[in-house]
Amino acid sequence: MAVSLNGETITGLKPVMGYLHRNHDKIGERNTFLQIIPYTDRLDYFNSMANNFGYVTTVEKLMKISVAERAEYIRVIMAELTRIQNHLVFIGMLLNDLGTLYTPALYAFEERELILDIFEAVSGARMMCNYFRFGGVVRDIPDDVMQKIKDLVYDRLPAKTEEMERFLNENEVLVARLKGIKVLNAEEAVRLSVTGPCLRASGVPYDIRRADPYSVYDRFDFDVAVRYNGDMYDNYLIRFDEIYQSLRILDQAVRQIPRGTDQLAETAVPGAGPGGRGVRTGRIPEGRTWLLRRLQRQAEPIPLSRPRAFLCQPDRAGDHVRRRQDRGLRRPAGDAGHRDG
Amino acid sequence: MYGKGILKGLSVTWKRFWDTYLDDISWWLSGRKRYHSEEGVRHRSSKNTRGIFTVQYPEEQLIQPEEFRYVPFLVYDEKPDGGKEVRCTSCGICAKVCPPQCIWIVRTNNPQTGKPVPEPAEFYIDMDICMNCGFCAEYCPFDAIKMDHDFDIASYGRNVYNLEKLLKPASYYAQIRPQNYSREEEARKAKEAAKAAKAEAAAAA
Numbered sequence: 001m002a003v004s005l006n007g008e009t010i011t012g013l014k015p016v017m018g019y020l021h022r023n024h025d026k027i028g029e030r031n032t033f034l035q036i037i038p039y040t041d042r043l044d045y046f047n048s049m050a051n052n053f054g055y056v057t058t059v060e061k062l063m064k065i066s067v068a069e070r071a072e073y074i075r076v077i078m079a080e081l082t083r084i085q086n087h088l089v090f091i092g093m094l095l096n097d098l099g100t101l102y103t104p105a106l107y108a109f110e111e112r113e114l115i116l117d118i119f120e121a122v123s124g125a126r127m128m129c130n131y132f133r134f135g136g137v138v139r140d141i142p143d144d145v146m147q148k149i150k151d152l153v154y155d156r157l158p159a160k161t162e163e164m165e166r167f168l169n170e171n172e173v174l175v176a177r178l179k180g181i182k183v184l185n186a187e188e189a190v191r192l193s194v195t196g197p198c199l200r201a202s203g204v205p206y207d208i209r210r211a212d213p214y215s216v217y218d219r220f221d222f223d224v225a226v227r228y229n230g231d232m233y234d235n236y237l238i239r240f241d242e243i244y245q246s247l248r249i250l251d252q253a254v255r256q257i258p259r260g261t262d263q264l265a266e267t268a269v270p271g272a273g274p275g276g277r278g279v280r281t282g283r284i285p286e287g288r289t290w291l292l293r294r295l296q297r298q299a300e301p302i303p304l305s306r307p308r309a310f311l312c313q314p315d316r317a318g319d320h321v322r323r324r325q326d327r328g329l330r331r332p333a334g335d336a337g338h339r340d341g
Numbered sequence: 342m343y344g345k346g347i348l349k350g351l352s353v354t355w356k357r358f359w360d361t362y363l364d365d366i367s368w369w370l371s372g373r374k375r376y377h378s379e380e381g382v383r384h385r386s387s388k389n390t391r392g393i394f395t396v397q398y399p400e401e402q403l404i405q406p407e408e409f410r411y412v413p414f415l416v417y418d419e420k421p422d423g424g425k426e427v428r429c430t431s432c433g434i435c436a437k438v439c440p441p442q443c444i445w446i447v448r449t450n451n452p453q454t455g456k457p458v459p460e461p462a463e464f465y466i467d468m469d470i471c472m473n474c475g476f477c478a479e480y481c482p483f484d485a486i487k488m489d490h491d492f493d494i495a496s497y498g499r500n501v502y503n504l505e506k507l508l509k510p511a512s513y514y515a516q517i518r519p520q521n522y523s524r525e526e527e528a529r530k531a532k533e534a535a536k537a538a539k540a541e542a543a544a545a546a
Binding site: 031034035036037038039042103107110113114117120121122123124125128130138139148151152155156163166167168169170171172173174175 | 343345346347349350352353354386387388408409410440472474475476479488
């Protein structure tokens with residue numbers, strides 16, 4: 001908020017959109033690329049894995065880091081599990097706000113708990129996962145956790161999602177309260193640069209996983225969920241559609257995932273010389289907008305009409321490369337670590 | 342028929358209500374404990390769980406996976422004479438990689454020569470700032486700092502831990518993270534063997 005003051009009287013107030021309230025952009029100026037990963041968890045505590053994903057793919061593209069094959073699948077599995085639990089909680093919380101106090105929300109939280117068990121077993125934390133790294137993920141999925149993922153994907157989640165649909169989809173009170181409410185038509189949605197399920201519920205079949213596939217999303221067979229009325233009821237139903245599509249992707253991912261233990265590509269970064277100079281001089285503008293755009297679009301489960309905050313200064317890209325190379329974390333002499341070009 | 346959707350929805354709640362009791366009864370009939378037992382807690386976080394599956398903290402607790410992480414601690418090896426051999430060399434990597442910058446280290450200097458000794462004189466971690474990301478443990482080249490499993494540290498004051506509070510024996514680490522511990526020990530032994538072999542080769546030549 002830009003406030004104009006006359007003494008103690010506020011004479012003008014101009015909101016500046018696009019920043020998160022926890023100062024991530026300012027923290028990002030201080031931190032190196034690596035140190036920002038745990039902060040991306042905290043952009044949205046329901047989607048830490050998805051935010052990790054968006055951030056690391058941005059930096060990887062920026063710095064031309066290749067990703068281990070198995071890690072790509074692990075990432076997709078984690079991102080889709082995140083989407084499922086996020087959408088379930090969205091549904092539960094929407095109904096909560098409509099007055100079905102806590103019953104559907106807690107049904108959603110049951111499934112979420114089981115998914116968070118998986119996150120905890122692989123990453124060490126239920127919500128602030130900090131699981132992704134440039135070039136891969138922190139550790140491999142153990143066999144017993146993989147079995148649990150399969151159990152959930154094949155046995156439990158489809159049945160539970162159907163049960164959730166049966167629970168309230170046809171409820172006359174709910175339908176009366178959602179149908180035709182807050183209609184957002186396609187033109188309006190595009191004009192307001194709405195992304196995510198809200199956009200697709202307005203009849204625009206735009207999904208970044210299909211339109212500009214990152215990671216290995218081009219290898220999976222899935223439909224872009226779309227609904228056409230743009231009202232609250234379609235916004236509610238499209239979450240179910242997306243859960244079913246996520247389950248389809250998960251089914252293919254757990255079948256196709258290559259075996260092996262190499263979950264982190266230890267490759268050095270081609271193209272970036274000592275100190276990541278190539279990155280710094282050539283790609284700052286692109287990288288900056290790209291980071292911005294990527295973070296905005298990646299945050300698919302929760303639609304944002306405005307870009308999220310800048311997360312880091314691209315001119316510190318070199319730090320991470322050096323750190324990776326000599327785990328000594330020393331900054332070479334003569335490099336103060338701030339802008340010099 | 343108007344109201345059909347409501348009835349359909351209510352059947353879901355009704356089923357869930359009975360599932361809780363049915364599960365309790367079937368566990369009771371088979372003589373197993375569904376509550377306050379490890380088996381019961383495991384069942385309640387498996388895919389087959391039905392009805393209510395609340396874990397009644399603090400009477401019962403979720404089973405922590407090995408990788409669970411909460412606030413860091415420092416590892417020391419127990420010497421045969423009972424002394425502590427602190428693994429930390431006060432190199433400061435953890436302090437540099439720490440995203441919220443909550444680690445302070447003071448190095449030890451040899452009083453005669455004034456040169457640094459690889460051992461921390463003071464080591465503080467502000468647990469109120471620590472975000473439990475685990476980078477310090479991930480990047481420590483000496484396996485000296487590790488993430489703990491002990492999560493109930495709430496207190497009325499500030500939780501700034503000093504060296505004394507941070508140090509925990511390697512046996513504790515082996516107990517909470519057996520797989521990681523054995524993997525690291527193996528790597529260390531292999532490294533030492535390679536070093537010894539190299540020294541031998543150098544001596545022979």
